[in-house]
Amino acid sequence: MNQENNCIHEFDIALICDYFSYVERQGPGSPEVTLKALSFINHLNQHSKIADLGCGTGGQTMVLAQNTPGTIIGIDLFPKFVEIFNKHAAELGLSDRVKAIIGSMDNLPFKEEELDLIWSEGAIYNIGYERGLNEWRRFIKKGGFVAVTEASWFTPKRPAEIEQFWLDAYPEIDIIPNKIAIMQKAGYVPVASFILPESCWTDNFFALQLHAQKHFMEKYAGNQNATHLVEYLQHEAQLYARYKDYYGYVFYIGMKI
Numbered sequence: 596m597n598q599e600n601n602c603i604h605e606f607d608i609a610l611i612c613d614y615f616s617y618v619e620r621q622g623p624g625s626p627e628v629t630l631k632a633l634s635f636i637n638h639l640n641q642h643s644k645i646a647d648l649g650c651g652t653g654g655q656t657m658v659l660a661q662n663t664p665g666t667i668i669g670i671d672l673f674p675k676f677v678e679i680f681n682k683h684a685a686e687l688g689l690s691d692r693v694k695a696i697i698g699s700m701d702n703l704p705f706k707e708e709e710l711d712l713i714w715s716e717g718a719i720y721n722i723g724y725e726r727g728l729n730e731w732r733r734f735i736k737k738g739g740f741v742a743v744t745e746a747s748w749f750t751p752k753r754p755a756e757i758e759q760f761w762l763d764a765y766p767e768i769d770i771i772p773n774k775i776a777i778m779q780k781a782g783y784v785p786v787a788s789f790i791l792p793e794s795c796w797t798d799n800f801f802a803l804q805l806h807a808q809k810h811f812m813e814k815y816a817g818n819q820n821a822t823h824l825v826e827y828l829q830h831e832a833q834l835y836a837r838y839k840d841y842y843g844y845v846f847y848i849g850m851k852i
């Protein structure tokens with residue numbers, strides 16, 4: 596692997612976005628996992644307001660929308676993802692209650708206690724799990740829910756290579772009990788947590804990228820940065836294959852108290 600880029604944050608964000616606009620999901624997950632997390636959330640009705648923060652192109656949002664009443668607003672920093680999201684919503688006949696807008700999860704356009712549910716798959720890390728849970732809480736009604744996925748360690752000790760990879764990528768990665776304690780401290784009852792199955796990474800994230808990588812490399816033929824990005828993402832997949840016993844994504848679901 597190229598030695599210059601040790602961390603995903605060192606790549607051009609526009610390039611990362613373009614790469615991920617070729618894939619249905621921008622992070623590990625699956626419709627089954629989205630539905631499992633949703634099964635812990637009650638009280639939703641046709642008046643409910645849901646926000647999906649860091650929604651990407653909306654793979655998980657469309658699953659949510661097809662299985663919940665109420666309206667959903669997706670928020671993402673990147674216009675291209677928002678455009679693809681709204682196209683998908685229209686194709687599925689969901690545009691009347693599902694819409695994405697460009698915005699940032701650290702500057703939300705909601706009123707106090709306006710939301711019944713905040714959803715965020717593979718995205719809260721952008722501002723940090725602890726900060727996100729604390730800042731988002733005021734927008735959720737009492738008795739409303741937050742549901743996020745977050746990279747987490749499975750073991751108290753890890754081999755140095757994977758430890759270093761994650762400390763560069765996301766130093767807030769921690770063991771599951773610590774993540775749950777942070778949720779409690781932020782003012783939520785931790786209702787459920789579960790580990791995403793391996794297939795969410797292998798089949799739904801890494802395998803889908805193989806096709807995308809081909810198109811991307813054709814488009815950016817001769818572009819060193821694009822080559823390095825693909826190498827980095829291939830390296831990420833190899834690390835997962837080698838060290839998947841030590842880490843993964845975990846769904847954390849909490850109810851605002």
Ligand SMILES: C[S@@+](CC[C@H](N)C(=O)[O-])C[C@H]1O[C@@H](n2cnc3c(N)ncnc32)[C@H](O)[C@@H]1O
Nearest residue numbers: 620621622649650651671672699700716718721
């Ligand atoms: C790993 S992707 C996950 C996307 C989607 N939720 C999924 O699971 O497929 C992270 C997403 O967060 C978005 N993002 C990054 N920083 C953001 C911010 N400050 N506010 C809103 N979205 C952000 C990215 O554009 C990207 O779509």
